[in-house]
Amino acid sequence: MAQRQHRFPGVTRHLLREAVIDAAAEVAGRSDWGSLRMGDVAVAVGISRQTLYAEFGSKPALVRAVVLRRTDRLLGALSAVLAGTGGDEQEAVRTCCRFVLNAARDDPMVTCLLTGAESGLLDLVTTDSAPIIDRATAALTGHVLRRRPAADPRRVAVAADALARLLVSHVVLPDRDVDTVAGEIAELVGPYLREVLSTG
The missing domain is CATH 1.10.10 (Arc Repressor Mutant, subunit A)
Known part of the structure; x- marks a missing residue:
């Protein structure tokens, strides 16, 4: 008791x-x-x-808590989406990018963070985005290692971290259509991930 x-x-x-x-x-x-x-x-x-x-x-601290919970829920949904992909690493990266970027562009909270004038809110996805990147890196690394447990965890984490940072960058600066960006990121990260998994 x-x-x-x-x-x-x-x-x-x-x-x-x-x-x-x-x-x-x-x-x-x-x-x-x-x-x-x-x-x-x-x-x-x-x-x-x-x-x-x-x-x-403070208000920014409260908004940060909301952002991180939304991030966790988005990553949970992403895991379910990626579970349905096949063994093509480049296509899996493309699917991941499409899902995240479309979700961000449809979220009014993200729009507010990027366009709001209030001090501290934009920092949550720019200079203070480490918690988001860390969560995304851990989730993506975990997803890959569950499917390929023999892969080198450090190298998988390198790919996941690069992918997370690229996605956050394109969420902050959405200068092109989602399919184009997803394809370019997949061309960059996919071959490295394929090489990592081929030696695991």
Whole structure:
């Protein structure tokens, strides 16, 4: 019983954070991310602004938490998509790129991060994008190694990291159509990944 009591505050905090993230997404969905107000989120959850700021510190920190959860969900969906691809590494990379870039271009939150004037939001996908890249690299590396467990983990991670960074770059600067970008990234990363897997 004592152990359960000791763990309860941690569980409660996790549930609070999840409720706040849900509320932030819901409140922003009714207007836009640029006009999201911390006070509105606090009211939606039923907590004070003081409690909200004590947990997240600032609006950019809250938006970061939402971004990272969306990233995790996107990567989960991507894993399901990649599970249906065959053994052609270059085509798998192309499929990955199409899925991620199309999802980003259809997401109003991404649009807000890229076009909003509020300080700190653009950093989440530029100078402060390391958490997104790290998550994507880990997810892509894990996917490849589950299918090819004999492959060199370090070299697979190199390919995954390069792919993640290229995708984030093209999300931030969407200057061409998705199919063209996906094809070019696949031409670059696919052969290296094929070579890595052929020696594994």
